[in-house]
Amino acid sequence: MIAAGEVVERPSSVVKELVENSLDAGATAVIVEISEGGTKLIKVSDNGCGMSKDDLEICTLPHTTSKLFSAEDLSCISTFGFRGEALASINAVSKLKIITCSNGSAYEYTNGQISESSKNQGTTVEIKDLFYNTPARLKFLKSFKTEERYVEDTVTHLILANPDVSFTLIAEGKTVLTSNGKGPQSALYAVFKNNGSKFLELNYQKGDFKLSGYISAPQFTRPSRSGQVIIINGRVVSDAKITVAVEKAYGNMLMKHSFPLYAISAIMPFDFVDVNVHPQKSEVRFENPDKVFSLFYSAVAETLKEKAAAFSLDSLSESFKHNENFNSNTIKTPNSESFTNPSLFIVDSSAQNKTYKPLNSINSKTTNTEHDGLEKMELLEHISASSFESRINSAFSESNKSDKFIFDTPVDTSNDDFSALKTNNAKNNILKADSFDASKESAEDIKILCALFDTYLIIRQGEKYYIGDQHAIHERILYDSLLQSIKDEKVQSQPMLFGYKETLSAVEVDKINSLIPQLEKLGFTIVITKNEIEVLAMPSIMTNLKIKQFLHDIITSFATELSVSDFLFEKICQTACKAAIKAGYGFNEMQLDAMAEYLNKNGLPKQCPHGRPAVIEITKSGLEKLFKRIV
Structure with a gap:
């Protein structure tokens, strides 16, 4: 097994280990209290099954666990903890006290001594003066507020991963975060507040694999990946390949430098995933990573296809309502040009009914004097929201038909x-x-x-x-x-006045040679003679392409049709935009x-x-x- 020397890195890692012990004990309610960012006090209380006196006596010894019984159990881990190192590591760098009650018998652990106590069912672990005896570790912690935010992030992830458990986080005597444990939707709103309505529910199953959770609508993004939570068999992990799969599923629904928010939980066979690869168990290894990539991609893509809606004024007005720093300049006031410039509105005074007049039915010869006799309300009812009068004639003039x-x-x-x-x-x-x-x-x-x-x-x-x-x-x-x-192989190929030649290694030539059929579909003409490659034509939509860099990229990074097409995606976007x-x-x-x-x-x-x-x-x-x- 791995000796987890990193298990106590900062207060948030202590909170994670203690809460996971509570979850392994079957707790349905967990309360976390911290003071001074967790350096002065961390207290985790639960209503789980508690510990017996015998277990309490040895729980702080290294490599002591009640969750594994044989070496074979390591290949099918179903609990959060299994190494038996967390309490031992925490006890070594803090002042630890444990009060636990199991089957009506309550005991207290303090300074290695066991005594009888009084407590309701469950366990309370109290950590005081974290890193008091390791000043070097204490020195490199952040400010109290920053450490408190790390703890809040940890509890947030635990809420999303365990929606049927109620959580309460109390910092400096004030409740910072709370969830009622009434399911995934309540957990979502506990974390994202009013923004919970901007998420789409995800449910996807294929064989023994089941994905559920919530993904943000394409309109609701962040400039970073801070709102992304991946949960594998109840455990919050980070996985670069899954992150890529989700973002690829959004595709061009997202603007540049915008990232979706999501909390996706995947249930899969325990022997399909190995959690014993990282000291903090924050990374996992899959038996078949490509299958996991496909599952997450398909689940997100299908959810977006079925449920993603177009932008609407409802969501726009909601964003105005909740934005406390709303800039009044973004909407013109009644005294501004947008409301006073008469050229913005064109009135069809000849209309007898109150129907909207489309652009090509407006009489450009209408003057302001024609509606002087109209009452104010009648005037407003006849206003047609069209463009400037001077531009209407030119929009449909004969000269524009060319x-x-x-x-x-x-x-x-x-x-x-x-x-x-x-x-x-x-x-x-x-x-x-x-x-x-x-x-x-x-x-x-x-x-x-x-x-x-x-x-x-x-x-x-x-x-x-x-x-x-x-x-x-x-x-x-x-x-x-x-x-x-x-797709239809109709890309125009632009012959080059002077072909581009480059000498490559045998391995590089083989790679280019294997990609020639795909490159020809995209409009390239490439000739290979021994170890020399010559580009004679390129797609007309990419005439500004730097061929040397392009060849280098596909040699070093790309090997499939999908990735070559992905490489060209931005060029196609630029062409369409221009x-x-x-x-x-x-x-x-x-x-x-x-x-x-x-x-x-x-x-x-x-x-x-x-x-x-x-x-x-x-x-x-x-x-x-x-x-x-x-x-």
Whole structure:
């Protein structure tokens, strides 16, 4: 067995060891009390089965455990503790007192002495003056507040990993954290408070493997991985491969440098996982790591596909409500330009009914004098939310009909699906990416009603209304077109004026040679002569690619089609982003019609390839919250 010299690293590691002992004892309620970050006092009380007098006498001896009975038990560990080192290590660097009651008999351990005591069922372990006799270790602890935060993080993880156990954390006499032990959802809200509503429930099972827990909606992220909890057979662990699997499942739903939050618990056969590989048991080793990767990837991907929703004003208004440092400049006041500039609103005074007028039905010759006689309320009812009047005529002028077509991309479109969309004489088989909502919730056609500020689009689908970012929507369409062209092997190959040559080792040449079929699908033309490699052509969408660095990367890091495609992902995103329409440049009528037709066939995109929202649903309740009609 491993001698766990790191088991007592700081107060939080002591709390972890003691609480895990409580859980092994079958406790359903655990109370943790600390003072001065845990250096002065750590007290853990539970209602578990307690210890007998005989066990209490030897519990602080090294390598003493009641959880293993034979060497074979190490291959199928089902308890948190098994080495018998925690209490011995803690006793060596602190002043330890234990009071325990089992089957009505209570005893107290102090300074190696056993005496009778009075206590209800369970055990209380009290640690005072941690590291009092090891000043070097005490010197390198952080401030009391920082150590307290580490303890809070530890208890947070324990709450999420053990949702049926109630926990209470008390620091300096004040309750910092509490959970009621009534299941996973209550544990989620105990940890994330009101943000618990921003998580999606995950349930996935395959054979003897069961995954459950919660993952954050793509809109709810953090700039670090601090909110990620992986639980294997009830034990909180860290595993880089699982972390990668989860983030890959989110794919381009996330913006750059944004990370999802999650608490995923995996139940698997005990002999499939080895927890005896790290002194603090924070890392594990799997019998088949690739299978675990696949399980986590599939579980998260399926949950997102089924439950991830588009952005909406409800969530937006909730974020305003809970943001105490809300910047008033983000919403214009009634005295600001957004409300006073009359050019922002165009009135159709000739309308007899109170119906909304789409962009192409507005009379550009309307003047302010035409509505002078209208009452104030009648005027407001006739206001049409459209773009500036001066831009409306140009948006549909004949000169704009020669603009670049909305679906033009740097790929071979002579026989592709976008040509079919242009001419309306062939079936559209465009790849439906996960970020498109193809569920077709409503049978009503998607209609683009108008443009706002030549940047946003007002979209209606049945009884639902959306505001869309025209750049993000267009970028998503172009991105999926590029992916489809790669899938259909229709990428334009750009011959190089001067080929790139490099001499490689035999091993490197073999690796490149094995990847040539995949690289040719992506538009590369590569010739190998003995140990010399020559690149004669490259994808037209990647003309700025640094070939030497690219070859070096695929030789040293990549060996599969998936990883080569992953490497090109960012380049494809950049290409789509640069080709998409920019803010301030409006679509013409033909382009808007083509976009509406595409959206009707493929659904509204939730996000652009970089993870930014493409459309936000305009809900009645969301608007009422923003206008403070309801609070």
